Amino acid sequence: MRILMILLLATAAPALAEPTLLKPARVFDGETMHAVWQVLVDGDRIVAAGSDVTAPAGAKVVDLPGATLLPGLIEGHTHLFLHPYNETKWDDQVLHEPLALRTARATVAARKTLMAGFTTARDLGTEGAGYADVGLKAAIDQGIVPGPRLIVVTRAIVATGAYGPKGFEPGVAVPQGAEEAGGEGVAAAARRQIAAGADEIKLYADYHWGPGEPSRPTFSQAELTGAIGAAHDAGRRVAVHASTPEGMRRAVIAGADTIEHGSEGDAAVFKLMRERGTVLCPTLAAGDAIARYRGWNGAEPAPPGVKGDRDAFRLARAAGVAICMGGDVGVFSHGDNAREMALLVANGMTPIEVLRAATTVNARAFGLSDRGRIAPGLLADLVVVTGDPGKDIAAVRQVTMVMKGGVVQ
């Protein structure tokens, strides 16, 4: 990595000053793995890719023996303003951590995400940190701090009284992890968040009302339909947290673009998702992490929560639902995003299917037509890893170079 960095940094800033031909052992273009491919980058764009690309006069040629070149990976579900719950409980992060502390920590989370090969990330809620994601995104875009290209949702929207932190003297207003709304106010909250900078809207269609209770649907069909319609009218996609079949069903009927978790989903609701083209972000890594925080050592049989996630994931796959790659990072460490990729493989997807999920599928699900593949005209967001992640997904952790917009990070 050091040698490569020196080779490339010499001509970086702000973008590669001359065309650069990258010659890895293989290239994953977003769909399939190709042996003996080359990729030509000029400025912030990919200008050519294929088996017979030659370097134009004056181009720099970078040999990457043994390495795989991939599109910059896309994290589908992160919370840059959270850090692992075994460090600090979620309640304490929301209630006791100053906004400036959370923002400073989020800049580090953003850097770790980028250097793990994720050049784009969808942040699905600041969890009590207000609109700080809009400012963080601006800081990254202005080159003030390193990080992925962000899709932000700001505060997210929950049904009044449904979310947390909970368990305090009734009648005392306690700061919440998302914006509370009800009735026509749900659509109004969506519009307010869009005006404040939200690229997507995040809604919670179900939640548990008290500790130990199962999740139950929160928003009515009319509330979901109104809010999702308002977001779509504004050209914003909508991610919906939903675990119960009824919460999922209402969200899908209302036009949700992605369902987050879906951990109690049944065959009927996954069939509906398949018919409507709704994408599932199964977030297997979050359930796995939480079970381990509660003492699970990874041995089988897995605890009920983990088993439920796996069963639902398999039903979704059997129904043909498109799978997003998003781990709910923040519940576990930023930079460990590949944890979800390993679990997707462990539960039945092939490594190539998982690589597609983290590139083309996520790009399509989030409406990003300028990335997610290696093809002429697309952004030069690229990652180089040692080994072949098409055979062993663990290779995605062996990152030796990250390029964002033609600039080596």
Ligand SMILES: [Zn+2]
């Ligand atoms: Zn989440």
